[in-house]
Amino acid sequence: MSAHRPDRDRREQALRVALPIIVLVLGLAIWELAVRLANIPPYVLPAPGRIAQTLVADWSLLAHSLLVTLATTFEGFVLAAAGGVGLAILFSQSRLIEYSLYPYAVILQVTPVVAIAPLLLIYLPQHLAVLACAWIVAFFPVLANTTLGLNSVDRNLADLFALYGASRGETLWRLKLPSALPYMLGGLRIAGGLSLIGAVVAEIAAGSAGAGSGLAYRIAESGYRLNIPRMFAALLLLSVAGIVIFYLLSLLNYLALRRWHESALTPEK
Amino acid sequence: MAAISSTPLVALRNVGKTFPNGVAALAGLDLAVQPGEFVALLGPSGCGKSTALRIIAGLSEPTSGQVEWSPANGIQQQNRIGFVFQEPTLMPWASVFNNIALPLKLKGMLPAKTAERVEAVLERVGLRQFGGAFPRELSGGMRMRVSIARALVTEPQLLLLDEPFGALDEITRFKLNDDLLRMWQALRTTVVFVTHSVFESVYLSSRVVVMAARPGRVFREVAVDAPYPREESFRTSAEYAGFCRQASQTLAQAMAAGGQA
Numbered sequence: 197m198s199a200h201r202p203d204r205d206r207r208e209q210a211l212r213v214a215l216p217i218i219v220l221v222l223g224l225a226i227w228e229l230a231v232r233l234a235n236i237p238p239y240v241l242p243a244p245g246r247i248a249q250t251l252v253a254d255w256s257l258l259a260h261s262l263l264v265t266l267a268t269t270f271e272g273f274v275l276a277a278a279g280g281v282g283l284a285i286l287f288s289q290s291r292l293i294e295y296s297l298y299p300y301a302v303i304l305q306v307t308p309v310v311a312i313a314p315l316l317l318i319y320l321p322q323h324l325a326v327l328a329c330a331w332i333v334a335f336f337p338v339l340a341n342t343t344l345g346l347n348s349v350d351r352n353l354a355d356l357f358a359l360y361g362a363s364r365g366e367t368l369w370r371l372k373l374p375s376a377l378p379y380m381l382g383g384l385r386i387a388g389g390l391s392l393i394g395a396v397v398a399e400i401a402a403g404s405a406g407a408g409s410g411l412a413y414r415i416a417e418s419g420y421r422l423n424i425p426r427m428f429a430a431l432l433l434l435s436v437a438g439i440v441i442f443y444l445l446s447l448l449n450y451l452a453l454r455r456w457h458e459s460a461l462t463p464e465k
Numbered sequence: 466m467a468a469i470s471s472t473p474l475v476a477l478r479n480v481g482k483t484f485p486n487g488v489a490a491l492a493g494l495d496l497a498v499q500p501g502e503f504v505a506l507l508g509p510s511g512c513g514k515s516t517a518l519r520i521i522a523g524l525s526e527p528t529s530g531q532v533e534w535s536p537a538n539g540i541q542q543q544n545r546i547g548f549v550f551q552e553p554t555l556m557p558w559a560s561v562f563n564n565i566a567l568p569l570k571l572k573g574m575l576p577a578k579t580a581e582r583v584e585a586v587l588e589r590v591g592l593r594q595f596g597g598a599f600p601r602e603l604s605g606g607m608r609m610r611v612s613i614a615r616a617l618v619t620e621p622q623l624l625l626l627d628e629p630f631g632a633l634d635e636i637t638r639f640k641l642n643d644d645l646l647r648m649w650q651a652l653r654t655t656v657v658f659v660t661h662s663v664f665e666s667v668y669l670s671s672r673v674v675v676m677a678a679r680p681g682r683v684f685r686e687v688a689v690d691a692p693y694p695r696e697e698s699f700r701t702s703a704e705y706a707g708f709c710r711q712a713s714q715t716l717a718q719a720m721a722a723g724g725q726a
Contacts, residue, residue: 356548457558
């Protein structure tokens with residue numbers, strides 16, 4: 197019985213990789229066939245092959261836009277991480293500041309960023325407005341999760357620090373922040389995807405103003421020109437960017453926690 | 466009442482503790498701990514023995530009465546105490562070495578001196594080659610050893626243990642009891658050990674303080690006049706069985722008294 201287990205595990209592992217790929221290939225094949233058989237023109241629905249051709253043909257344009265969007269996303273993400281963690285630490289050190297500011301953090305979070313973006317574009321230069329949108333959607337999960345983590349310190353460990361006369365700073369650095377780390381990383385993983393969404397929303401909102409050159413701007417612009425294959429190609433790049441961001445942050449999470457946190461442990465070999 | 470031969474290291478005088486919700490955890494508690502002795506606090510759950518320990522450690526303030534240290538001047542309370550919690554209470558993100566080094570780092574000890582002290586205490590608890598391991602890689606008994614090592618690393622005058630071996634299996638528990646006795650004798654420190662096990666309290670201590678509940682107070686003491694070092698032979702002796710019977714009976718009386726109060 198137990199001798200069969202490694203075999204079964206390996207088969208399961210292989211299936212987990214193979215099945216989504218099979219679904220993808222099948223889906224693309226059906227799409228390609230349907231477009232060809234029904235003779236659908238590319239400005240209505242381009243076939244996957246056509247999208248791939250466009251991706252290659254327009255690569256220099258699209259790659260530039262991708263870099264612009266990624267740069268904004270990255271800046272927004274870094275600011276959101278710093279802002280979220282910073283505010284959470286500030287809140288944990290002072291009740292008064294927490295009571296004063298937390299409601300506004302919630303308001304920023306619950307107001308749809310699509311609705312804020314046009315206003316921001318009026319008051320801020322476009323680059324800053326896009327950045328602000330990325331920040332607004334991404335900072336809250338970092339703030340909320342880090343706050344939860346800072347409040348989830350083991351009470352006996354807190355007693356131990358008190359017993360040995362640890363200062364507030366030492367308690368924060370040696371106890372609270374490490375305790376909060378898994379929560380913080382969970383917040384960052386959400387924030388990575390959200391800052392991409394924030395950047396895209398702002399670019400779309402700015403689209404008609406025409407000054408941008410990010411991927412979302414490319415999508416809006418291609419839409420006006422009925423360049424549907426390019427819209428798909430840009431969309432594909434956005435998805436890939438989102439996936440890469442997610443996996444990079446998951447990797448960071450794993451590297452930081454693998455030695456000690458339950459969430460990052462692999463089953464015993 | 467046992468004859469008091471010298472000035473106690475620490476004494477609780479008429480200590481009371483009422484929690485904000487109105488529950489009286491302790492009332493009129495008197496307890497004097499002599500330098501170098503091994504005292505066990507034995508009682509049913511809810512008799513306030515952990516609260517008493519936390520008050521000695523300064524983790525909780527009594528609502529009435531005093532805690533007296535001797536000599537009263539000089540050394541700060543926190544520099545005198547090592548505390549072992551019910552759970553190992555280790556930082557999961559830090560190696561065994563860094564967990565044990567924590568109290569020294571918080572005192573600002575230099576790294577070289579810290580390392581020396583940590584190595585020495587690791588040796589003492591029998592975990593010399595485990596400094597680099599993480600808590601989750603250790604067994605329950607080994608984690609408790611790390612916890613004891615951390616409490617000992619500051620070379621405290623008073624070691625407080627709050628039901629430290631309650632969650633361990635009996636074999637591990639016996640082993641740790643023996644090791645604890647050996648360390649206590651080698652270090653000539655003072656120990657207050659909270660437990661709800663009659664057998665453990667008698668095996669370890671020279672004095673079992675039996676507590677009654679509602680409100681928590683000292684009911685009666687049982688002196689365990691058996692010489693140290695105590696080893697496996699003591700555990701199976703008629704003498705040991707006699708003390709256990711005596712402590713059990715006292716505990717039963719304390720529980721009956723606690724029920725009415």
